[in-house]
Amino acid sequence: MNWFEAIILALIEGLTEFLPVSSTGHMILGSAAMGVENDDFTKLFMIVIQLGAILAVFALYFKRFFQSVQFYLKLIVAFIPAVVLGVLLSDYIDQLLESPMAVAISLLAGGIILLFVDNWFNKPRINEMEEMTYLDALKVGFFQCIAMIPGVSRSGASIVGGMSQKMSRKLAAEFSFFLALPTMLGATAKKTLDYFEKHDSLSGDQVNLLIIGNVVAFVVAIIAIKGFIGFLNKHGFKLFGWYRIVVGGIILILLLCGYELTIL
Incomplete structure (x- = not known):
């Protein structure tokens, strides 16, 4: 991986x-x-630069992280499903990370769902995080786990999960942002340990490359x-x-026509 490739991937992240x-x-x-080699460092890079992006959440919502203990308890509860399933399905997830076909199908399926989400969950009753129950948080955590399939979208899955629990779009999105911190920190720690093994x-x-990737991801994420x-x-x-339907459809057509879009 060279500097140009690292910066492009960080911009995307x-x-x-x-x-x-x-x-x-x-x-x-x-x-x-771009033909980036599918080596251990590339896999590490794609996880670790997510740290830069999630630090943008801390920078933008700094005060929210010092309001109450319940804030952290709800994040911990929502984070538990990702910990358990992440450990159990680690090898399978790594295999999917190398599959543009899995990404294309997930983009298409997720896009179709997003077309109807606003109509399905149009009567929110929870507008503040203090109104959430721990069960609400746990259910959002299970929705987030769907995003272990590449192409599903962690934020999309957790936002839809929040809206399914009667949260407003704004609250569901913000809780998804907050939940990214322990989730991505955990994923980064695990991937780093795996790398150094x-x-x-x-x-x-x-x-x-990791430093510049995190800096670029941080600025763009804000x-x-x-x-x-x-x-x-x-x-x-x-x-x-x-957008997901168009991108997923194009990728799927290219793959079915024999175009080789695989990580080298």
Whole structure:
């Protein structure tokens, strides 16, 4: 992986991490299109730069992290399903990470769902996190686990999960942002430990790539989060649904026509 490829992947991560379009799916497709080698460092990079994106949440919602103990307890409860299923399905998830076909199908299926979400869950009764129950948080955590399939979208799955529990679109989106912190920190820690089980260290160039990747993802994610909340409140999910359907459809057609869009 060179500097150009690292910056492009970081731009993709920062832009898509909190949108319901699947950041992992887009990074898989981006790396495939650029011919990035599918080595252990590439897999580590694609997980670790998510740290930069989720730190954008901490920067934008700084005060929310110092309001109450219940805030953290609900995040922990919502995080538990990802811990359990992440450990149990780790090898299977790694296999799917190498499959543009899985991404294409997930993009299509998720896009169709997003076309109807606003109509399905149009009577919210929970507008503040304090009104959420621990059971609500746990259910959102299970929805988030669906995003272990590349192309599903962690934010999309958890936002839809929140709306299914009668949360407003704004609250569901913000809780999804907050839930990204323990989820991505856990994923980063696990992937880093896995990497160092096979390798003694990172080279200087690899460390520099991780640093620039996190910085780029952080800056772009701040812009994306601000724009997403405003857009979501005004327009809902349909545009994201159509986007996923178009992108997933194009990828699926290319793959079925024999175009090789696989990670090298």
